[in-house]
Amino acid sequence: MDYYDAIIVGAGPAGSTLARTLESAGRQVLIIDKAPFPRDRTCAGWITPSVLDSLGIDPVSYSTGRTLQPIRRFRIGMMGQQSPVENDHRAVVSYGIRRCEFDTFLLERVTSQKCLATPVDSIVRRNGNWVVNERWQAPLLVGAGGHFCPVARLLGEAPGGHESVVAAKEVEFEMTREQAHACETRGDTPELWFCRDLKGYAWVFRKGRFLNIGLGREDSHRLTEHLEAFVASMKAHGRVPEELPGRFKGHAYLLYGHAHRPLVDDGVMLIGDAAGLAYTQSGEGIRPAIESALLAAETILRASDCSATALQPYGERIADRFGRRDAGIEPQWQVPHWVKQSVASALIRSQWFTRKVITEKWFLHQEVPALTPLT
Structure with missing residues (x-):
């Protein structure tokens, strides 16, 4: 049986970032994922410059042979409104990416042992170590x-238990030359459309000839109904092609303010979406995933052992970075309680509110500096 200092289950941005940071410090790491890579990952697909800074990625180098769509504007509206607000930030404030490329790029930077296309069939605790699939063991297991x-x-709270889960459906595809020419959606201007009941929002992101369309809501039982209405409206206004290939794929995730999963236990840590770290107001999860991996690595490298007590500083670092979950975070994931439906329509027509609050604060988190990577 092979022995490692840490076994990481999941080779997405969080897992690969943690693996690369630990191996740079001389730790022996195994990373496991049930999917082969490259693999499709259901995600709108955008990152801020802070993510690239934290990962030490040069955007010019990354964009060679890969999609990196500069985003300078946002077009924001409420479903049913005829005139969305368009805000020009006059600089690149985000980038559109394709997850099949981005995740593979991050994983290829990892030199540690990888077992891809390998599901986790068993996890048992034995003699102070975690044994996975009766093949590998380590004192530390990271989800x-x-x-x-x-x-x-x-760690207790199972998916679909008492936690409030956001459900989303989306599709990403390459438009034909004719579709790309006719499509009114611009690559540098993602579109965000809020549901009238404030329980979700839809989006249209263009990345060159690739188009990503989706909608996420807290009440999944009406998800398809809202999505169909949104797509029909976008077709009618020329924002998306009339013919959409393939089926919309579903996925689920937890918002930080709603998740109840413990982050650590003896020899166990959770990072990224496994820990329920997606931003409460936007549902964006890539930056929290990257930053949680860096905070986990810092904790691991400073810990004297893998006990829950030694790993507990990770939870404190998460709380310091993202806020405390018990601090009264609003139940509505897009807008706080004081934005009632009666005034939301007016606010979403406001140039100041859509720019300063929705995009710069809730989606871009511009007031939060990039997390410095470990060296």
Whole structure:
């Protein structure tokens, strides 16, 4: 049986970032994922410059042979409104990416042992170590496998338990030359459309000839109904092609203010979506995933052992970075309680509110500096 200092379940941005940071410090790491890579990942697909800074990625180098769509504007409206607000930030404030490229790029930077296309069939505790699939063992097991990560189930709150789960459906495809020419959506201007009941929002992101369309809501039983209405409206206004290939894929995730999963236990840590770290107001999860991996690595490298006590500083670092979950975070994931439906329509028509609050604060988190990577 092979022995490692840490086993990471999940090879997405969180898992690969943690693996690369630990191996740089001389730790022996195994990273496991049930999917082969490159793999499709259901996600709108955008990152801020802060993410690139934290990962030490040069945007010019990354964009060679990969999609990196500069975003300078946002077009924001409420479903049913005829005139959305368009805000010009006059600088690149975000980038559109394709997850199949981005995740593979991050994983290829990892030199540690990788076992891809390998599901986790068993996890047992034996003599102070975690034994996975009766093949590998380590004193530290890290869950980085998203909302349904098997490691998360070890820590109590199972997916779909008492936690409020956001459900989303989306599709990403390459438009034909004719579709790309006719499509009114611009690559540098993602579109965000809020549901009238404030329980979700839809989006249209263009990345060159690739188009991503989706909608996420807290009440999944009406998800398809809202999505169909949104797509029909976008077709009618020329924002998306009349013919959409393939089926919309579903996924689920937890918002930071709603998740109840513990982050650590003896020899166990959760990072990224497995820990329920998506931003409460936007649902964006890539930056929290990257930053949680860096904070976890800092904790691991400073810890004297893998006990829950030694790993507990990770939870404190998460709280310091993202706020405390018990601090009265609003139940509505897009807008706080004081933005009632009666005034939301007016606010979403406001140039100041859509720019300063929705985009710069809730989606871009511009007031939060990039987390410095460990050196």
